[in-house]
Amino acid sequence: MAAEPVNLNEFQELARLALPKMYYDFYAGGAEDEHTLKENVEAFHRITFRPRILVDVSRIDLSTTILDYKISAPIIIAPTAWHKLANPEGEVATARAAASCNTIMVLSFTSSSSIEEVAASCNAVCFYQLYVLKKRDIAATLVQRAERNGFKALVLTADAPRLGRREADIKNKMIKPQLKNLEGLLSTKVSSDTGSNLEADAREAMDASLSWKDLEWLRSITNLPILIKGILTREDAIKAVEVGVAGIIVSNHGARQLDYSPATISVLEEVVHAVKGRVPILMDGGVRRGTDVFKALALGAQAVLVSFSQLHL
């Protein structure tokens, strides 16, 4: 039997051995040359510490708060699609893990368990990640369902007007699994067999016209606080604060959208300086170890998000 994994990279290798290639590639892959995929991790490696000694660290408290919710450590669960590709219990198992770690789970729009199933499974604090489709009433319906089921915030992912060109998915002719929350709201028929049908379906469904003015519309359909995910520049961070978001997530979508976007840790400081403490800043991308979390906090993040799909194995 293989030795127990001791870090996330070893979990990833176990996932590669355990999963069908199509699913592993979907989970692990990035867009195009995967330049940013590597950079997200390597930019962390280039940061070293300036450690000070003889400081009393016998009692440390890792807990923090995100939008007034106290969590045990500054690590929350990022929204990631289709957990059932790795585990039959899907996002329900992930939510239980969040509850037992006393942290927050962000449920993906593209989840394989429904909002209602996740809400009924445990008492984890959950946020709901939203994509806005051309059929705007679908977003309104999902937001209402999230509110009704006790979700505490919305995370608007703003870096996916189109799906990134993920060449592994194209080669594997990645089949789109069920979108549990969209049952009865959107046709889920397979629309193409010539490449990644994720990309074709996303092109048909996603509202590529979404822009800053639509934040007003989103605020008009919900009282939940809105975090915006996908900010990489000071200009967009300032706009986000101006339109009244409750928090910013510095993210390049795990390098799955626009390749040659900067590594997130390399732009965190720019965003932190622009925002000047007006809203909390979270970040994700390339966080694989506690030292990465510490680097993000040292550069001004309130917390990081990590993708938990591999941890089901």
Ligand SMILES: Cc1cc2nc3c(=O)[nH]c(=O)nc-3n(C[C@H](O)[C@H](O)[C@H](O)COP(=O)(O)O)c2cc1C
């Ligand atoms: C398999 C997978 C699926 C993802 N699905 C979503 C999603 O549905 N919505 C979203 O906003 N971000 C999605 N992301 C991006 C993550 O929320 C997060 O930004 C990214 O994984 C962070 O980078 P890391 O993978 O290096 O930790 C996904 C990422 C992965 C790896």
Ligand SMILES: CC(C)CC(=O)C(=O)O
């Ligand atoms: C299929 C996608 C819309 C889900 C997602 O955001 C992703 O895979 O990165």
